[in-house]
Amino acid sequence: MDRELSAATKQAHKRKRFWQIGVAIALVAAAIFGFRTLITPSIGRSEIRTATVEHGPVVATLTASGVVVPEHEQAITSPIQARIEQVVRTSGEEVEPGDQVLLLDRSFSQLTYDKLKDEQEMNQHKRVQLRLQLQKKLNALESQLAIKRMSVKSLQARLEDEQYLLKIGGGTQEQVKQAELNLRISQQELAQLERDIASERELLKADEQELGFTLAMQGRTIEELERKMQQAEVRATHRGVVTWVKNEIGSNVNAGDVIVRLADLSSFKIKAAVSDAFAEQLQTGGEATIRVNDTDLNGTIAAIEPTVTNGTVTFFVALHENAHKVLRPNLRVDVYVTTATKPNTLRVKNGPYFNSAHNNDRLFVVRGDELVQIPASTGASNTDFVEVEGSVQPGDEVVISSLEDYEHLKKIKLD
Missing domain, CATH: 2.40.50.100 (RNA polymerase II/Efflux pump adaptor protein, barrel-sandwich hybrid domain)
Known part of the structure; x- marks a missing residue:
C-alpha cells in the first residue's frame, strides 16, 4: 500500500520543479535574444564615416569643369x-x-600684284587719251563758236542796214523781217553751241573724276597687297x-585662315562649361571659386557665350589672382559658381550619403551603439558642406558615407 511522502521529500521535488522551470525560462530568453541578434542588422564603425553637426556658413555652388587658358591670346591669320x-x-x-x-x-600674290600694276598703268594711259579726245572735240566746238559769233555780228549789221534802207525808202518791211529772223536763228545756234561746250567740259570733268577714282582704288588695292605680301x-x-x-x-x-596662335603667359583666365540645364543660374559678375589641386582661387564670371553647344554653356571666369604660381596653360580645374549664401546655419561635412536622391528627408545619427534614422532635410550645399534641417541638433554625429543597403531600416547596430 502507498505511503504518504514526507515533507522533506515534497520540498525537494518542489525545488527541483522550480529549477527546471527557471532553466527553461533562461533557455527561452537566450533563444529569443539570440534570434533578435541574428535578425537585427549591424555594421562596423570602421565601415562608416561620420561628421559632427555644427553652426557655420554654407555657400551653395554650381559645379562646372574648367581649363586654364591665357588671358590674352592672339590669332594670326594668313x-x-x-x-x-x-x-x-x-x-x-x-x-x-x-x-x-x-x-x-x-608667288601667287606676286602675279596678282603685277596684274594690278599693269591695269593701273593702262588706266593712266586711258586717262590721258580721254583728255586729249575731249580736248580735241572742245577745240572744234570753240572754233565753231567763234565762227557763229562772227556770223551773229554780221547778221546784226545786215539788220541795221535793212532798217536804215527802210527808213530812207530804199528797202521793204519784208526784208527787215527776214534779216531779224536770220539773226534770231543765228543767235539760237550760238546759244546751243555755248551749251554744248559747257556740257562737254562737264563730261570731261566727270570722266576724269571717274578715272581718278578707279586709279585711286587700284592704288589702295596695290598698297594693301604690298602690305599683305610683306606680312x-x-x-x-x-x-x-x-x-x-x-x-x-x-x-x-x-x-x-588662322596659321599661328600666340599667348601671353603672364596672366590667365578660366574657360568653363556646364550643362545648359543650369544656364539660368549663370550671371555675368557672379562669384566663382576655382580649385586647383588644393588651392582655391576667387574670381568673377566675365562673359557667357550666348549659344549652346552639345548641351553645354561655355563661360569665362576672370581671376582675382590671374598670375598665381599654380596656374598652367590647359590645366584642368574644378569651378564652383556661387548661387546662394547661408551665413549662419546648421551644417555638416558633405559626403556620399547626400548624393542619393532617396536621402533628402532623413539622416542616420549615432545614438550609443546604434545608428538611428531621424527625419531631416538638406538645403544649400557645396563640395565641402551641406545645410541640414529638421530633428538634427548641433553636436549630433551624422553618417555621411553611403548606406544604400540600410535605407529601409530605422535602426542599425554598431559593432
Whole structure:
C-alpha cells in the first residue's frame, strides 16, 4: 500500500520543479535574444564615416569643369592665299616682337600684284587719251563758236542796214523781217553751241573724276597687297609663347585662315562649361571659386557665350589672382559658381550619403551603439558642406558615407 511522502521529500521535488522551470525560462530568453541578434542588422564603425553637426556658413555652388587658358591670346591669320614654305618657330617657343614664325610663298600674290600694276598703268594711259579726245572735240566746238559769233555780228549789221534802207525808202518791211529772223536763228545756234561746250567740259570733268577714282582704288588695292605680301613673313607683334602653329610645310592656306596662335603667359583666365540645364543660374559678375589641386582661387564670371553647344554653356571666369604660381596653360580645374549664401546655419561635412536622391528627408545619427534614422532635410550645399534641417541638433554625429543597403531600416547596430 502507498505511503504518504514526507515533507522533506515534497520540498525537494518542489525545488527541483522550480529549477527546471527557471532553466527553461533562461533557455527561452537566450533563444529569443539570440534570434533578435541574428535578425537585427549591424555594421562596423570602421565601415562608416561620420561628421559632427555644427553652426557655420554654407555657400551653395554650381559645379562646372574648367581649363586654364591665357588671358590674352592672339590669332594670326594668313594675309594672302599662299603655301606654307617654312616653319621658323614651333609650339612652346618664346618669341619677341618682330620674330618670324612662318614664311609663306608669295608667288601667287606676286602675279596678282603685277596684274594690278599693269591695269593701273593702262588706266593712266586711258586717262590721258580721254583728255586729249575731249580736248580735241572742245577745240572744234570753240572754233565753231567763234565762227557763229562772227556770223551773229554780221547778221546784226545786215539788220541795221535793212532798217536804215527802210527808213530812207530804199528797202521793204519784208526784208527787215527776214534779216531779224536770220539773226534770231543765228543767235539760237550760238546759244546751243555755248551749251554744248559747257556740257562737254562737264563730261570731261566727270570722266576724269571717274578715272581718278578707279586709279585711286587700284592704288589702295596695290598698297594693301604690298602690305599683305610683306606680312607673308609672319612675325610676332608682341612678346609671348607660340601655343599653336600650322606646321604642314607645302599645305595651302586661304586669306583669313588662322596659321599661328600666340599667348601671353603672364596672366590667365578660366574657360568653363556646364550643362545648359543650369544656364539660368549663370550671371555675368557672379562669384566663382576655382580649385586647383588644393588651392582655391576667387574670381568673377566675365562673359557667357550666348549659344549652346552639345548641351553645354561655355563661360569665362576672370581671376582675382590671374598670375598665381599654380596656374598652367590647359590645366584642368574644378569651378564652383556661387548661387546662394547661408551665413549662419546648421551644417555638416558633405559626403556620399547626400548624393542619393532617396536621402533628402532623413539622416542616420549615432545614438550609443546604434545608428538611428531621424527625419531631416538638406538645403544649400557645396563640395565641402551641406545645410541640414529638421530633428538634427548641433553636436549630433551624422553618417555621411553611403548606406544604400540600410535605407529601409530605422535602426542599425554598431559593432
